[in-house]
Amino acid sequence: MKKRQTGLIVLLSVLGVLTIFPFYLTIVNSLKHNLQIIESIWFFDLPLHFDNYVRAGREIWRGMLNSVFYTTAILAVTMVISSFAGYAFARFSFPGKTVCYFGIIMFLMIPGFVTLIPQFMLVKRMGILGTRAGLILPVIATSSVMPVMFFRTHFEGIPGELFEAAKVEGAGDVKIFTNIVVPLSKAMFGTVAIMVGLRAWNNYIWPLVSVSDRKLMPVILELKFISENAKEGMGPVLAGYVIASIPMILLFALATKPFIQGITAGAVKA
Amino acid sequence: MGRKKSLGRRIWENRSAYLFLIPVFLFLFVFKYYTFFTAVVESFFNWNGANVNEFIGFDNFIQLFSDSAFGQSMINITIMTLCNVGIALTFPLGAAMLVFSCKNQRISNFFKVLYIVPMVVPSLVVYLMWKWIYAYDTGALNQFLRLAGLEGLTHSWLGESGTALAAIIMIGFPFIGAFGLQFLVYLGGLLDISVEIMESATLDGIRPMQKVRYIWLPMLKPQLKMFLMLAIIDSMQIFENVLVLTDGGPGRSTIVPALYMYKQAFTYNRMGYASAVGVVLFLIVLFFTVINYRYVNVEE
8 A cells, every 4th residue: 555655656746747847947947048058958057147037027027017907907807797697697596597698608619719800800990909998808708708607606505595694684685795695705706716817817819919019018929029149048038938927826826725625626517 | 476476577576686697798798799790790701801891602611611721720620639638538637536546635735736837827838838848959858859869859849740730739748737627627526526435445445447447437427528528619729829839830730720710810801711710610619519418418
C-alpha cells in the first residue's frame, strides 16, 4: 500500500512538472538578455535582468489599465444581470419560464464567431465601434449565458423555507435576494467571477476586429508591440507575457478555495 | 377560488420574476438574437458589408461545397475534434483519479492547485509561449532534442505542413491545466461517490483497475457525456490559436472553418459567404447537440 502511494506521488509530480515547465521557462528567460538566452534557456542566470520588465511595462502599461477597466466593467454587469436571471428561474414558476430559459441557454450551442460579423456591423451602425462601450457591451451579452445556468442551479439548492420565512417577515423580492440569496452564495459568486473574469481578460478576437486605436487596446492586443532586439532578445517579450498574466493570477489567488470547492461541489452540473 | 388561476393573474403574481429577467434579455436581444438572425439571413445574400447586398438563395452554400479550402478546413477540424475529444476524456480524468487516490490530504491539495495554474494564464499568452517553444533554432523543444542527441528529430514544428497541425493539437501537454475545469469536475464527481460504496468495495478486495472500471467510470458517466459534448462544441470554434500560431498555414495545412470565415469576412469583405460558413458550423453543432439529447442522455 505504502509503495503504491509513493508511486502515485511520483506520477503526480511528473505530470506537475510537465504542466508547469513552459511557465517556468517563460519566467526564467524573461529575466535574461539575448546572450544569456542563447547560452542556455533551462536555468536562471545572473545577472537577473529586471530591466526587461521595465521595457515591457513601458509598452503595455496602458493596455494593462484598459484591461483592468474592461474586465471590471464586464464582470460587474454580468454578475448582476445573470444572478438576477438565475434567481428568477430558481424561485418563480411563471408563465413562459421554459421558453425564456431555452432562449438563454441556446446560445451555448451557437458558436460565438457565427455572430461575429453581424455584431461588428451592428456596433458600427450604433456608432460605438472602436470605443470603450463597443468593447464592453457585446461581451457582456455573450458572457452572461453560462452564469445564468450556474446561478439557477445553485439558487435552486437553497432551502425554500428560508424564502417563506422571509416573506412572512414582509421582505420584498429584492430584499430577499440581497439579504438572503447573495450572502448564502458567496462561493458561487466567486466561482462565476473567476470564469467570467478570465474570459473577459482573455478576450482577443473582438478587440482585434473592433479596435484600431492603440490607446484603447486591452493588454492582450498590446503584447505584439513589445519587440525583440539584438541586445535583449526575447527577454522583454516574455516579461510582457508574465505581466499580462499577473492580474488573473491575483484574482485566482484570492478565490482559489471557493473556486475549487465550488467546481468540485457540482457548480457545473452534468 | 378557481382551481386554475387565469394566465393574466399568474403573470401578475410573478411580475418580479419578469423584472429580474429584463436586464439579461435586453443585452441578449440587442447583441445576440438580432445578430444571430442577421447571420442566418445574410448567409443567403451576396453581402460585402457596405453597398452590395443582394439575395442569391442557396448560392453561398452551393459554392461552399465545392470550395477546396473550406473542404480542407473541415478535414482539419475533424482531426482536431477527434483528438480534443480523446484528450478531454482521458488526461484530466486520469489526473483527477490520481489526485483522488492520494491519501495525503496536503499533497493532494497541492497538486490540485498546481494543475489548474495554467488555467488562469491568459490563453493567448499560452499560445505565444508555445510558439516560442516550437521555434526552430531557439525553441525549447528543438534544443531539448539536440541535447538528447536526437538532432534528426528537430523540425520547424509550426512551419512544416507535416507537423503544424499536430503541433497545434499538442499545445498544453499534458492537458490538465488547459482542461482545468474538466479536471475539477471529474474530481468533484469522484468525491461524490459515497464513502459506503468505496468501503464495501475495498472490503470485497477489489483491485485498483476493477475499481476504475466498475465504480469510477460508471459513476462519472454524466460528466463524461457532458465533456464529450463540450469538447465537440469547443473544437468547432477553434480559431485564436491557429490565427496566432500559423495563420492557417503553411499553405492550407492548418486552416479551420472559423479562421476561414474570419478571413473571408475581414480580408475579402465577403460577409455573406462568411455567414454561410458560420451557419454550416452552427448546424453541425446543433446536430451533435440533438444527438446528445436524444440518444445519449437517456436517464434524467
